Amino acid sequence: MPYAAGPATQGTNGMAIASMVLGIVGVLMCWCYGIGALPGLIGAILGHVSQKQIRERQQEGKGLAITGIITGWSAVALTVIGIVIVVIIIANDPTFWDEIQNGSSSSDWD
Template sequence: MLASHADRERAVDVLRAGFGEGRLEKGEFDRRVERAYKARTVGELALLVADLPAGPVPQPAPVVAVPRTFLPVPRPRTNGKAVGSAVCGLLCLPTFGLTGIPAVILGHAARSEIRNTGEGGDGLALTGLVLGWLSTAGWALMLTLAFMVGLASG
């Protein structure tokens, strides 16, 4: 393979490092630098620096596995019933409490599945449960008061 200007400069850098470390004498260094600038192939450059610690072609770094400590923790899948419970709980007000009971049922089912499978979404299930129970209790209170008013008025 033909040598590029960058290949020649890398070889000269290796020669300079070798001279600086005392591995080459001044005369030997000058002769090798002159041959490096006249070299036509990478093989010729490799011969000039073969007896020095580094060659003109960079060696690929070995692939090192990343320790598990530094890997991102995979997030558990979110339970679908937990999402449904939260949505039903949030829709309690616009639906006048119609979705309160489904929110409670889905919330309890989701929390049970989350405990058994280790999925995520416990906060969503709890949100659906709280909103569903509040809606159901509010409607139960309203119906009780309406029934009491109806009985009192005759």
Template structure:
């Protein structure tokens, strides 16, 4: 069995910390462990954003973007986890909004170009 070395090359008895270093239990960081952070809002935002791409609808895309922004700001403040998922939800939601707006513009341009009547 080997013993930990201190900075001066002297061996310390097992379990004893060198001078100037706080005692740390094996497997634990300094202080109590952090509780797991809630990621529910980020997960929900990502699910809604992906679902909006599947159904190709604008309202779920906007809801996913709004939920994603809320989850991202909470994660940046340290109140929740899932910052990456929230950012992905924002990006996917904006892509969904862009697709819906692009399709709407395409239909309007085609309607104008072919003189469609709605009678």
């Protein structure tokens, strides 16, 4: 006597997977000239959209979507913090750009 099959799942939501990947990439790149904010923001948005799809379509991947949201918004926050730190450094040291443009020699550190 065959067993009755359980309800068929729709599989893992692809947008949730993309959300998690972009969130992680955003965190890893958040100190690269502010580039990490873009994949982080996209990952967070995809995470929110995928949560809605997961509820409506009875799919799997809720944890992936939550991970994408958390890492995505973390990447955006870390990027903003990094930019604020750089702006504060530049504002407090008016010779900052001169030193960068002229290059600093090893004798400056002696």
